[in-house]
Amino acid sequence: MADGGIPIGKLIGTMLKAVKLDDQCKMGILEEQWATAVGKVISAHTRPGILTNKNLTIFVDSSPWLSELHRIQKELLAKLQTTFGRDKILSIRLQLDPGKP
Numbered sequence: 191m192a193d194g195g196i197p198i199g200k201l202i203g204t205m206l207k208a209v210k211l212d213d214q215c216k217m218g219i220l221e222e223q224w225a226t227a228v229g230k231v232i233s234a235h236t237r238p239g240i241l242t243n244k245n246l247t248i249f250v251d252s253s254p255w256l257s258e259l260h261r262i263q264k265e266l267l268a269k270l271q272t273t274f275g276r277d278k279i280l281s282i283r284l285q286l287d288p289g290k291p
Contacts, residue, residue: 249287
């Protein structure tokens with residue numbers, strides 16, 4: 191900015207990262223839009239797990255679904271990147287759900 195100030199959007203983003211809320215905010219958005227992003231059938235058997243360093247762990251409810259999702263992992267990643275942005279999710283990891291929330 192001409193007066194030496196910092197744009198409010200940049201300031202808020204910096205503050206969120208500083209207090210580790212940035213990934214929590216992203217997870218909230220992921221959870222809200224999960225069914226839209228991956229589809230109703232897949233969302234019935236999965237949930238977003240942990241997002242760290244742009245790597246999303248996806249919790250899966252059963253071994254058969256885990257096997258199926260491994261088979262279509264590239265397509266699933268592409269869907270998520272289309273919805274949330276390629277710069278937000280670089281990779282996914284599939285894991286059996288350690289417990290329902």
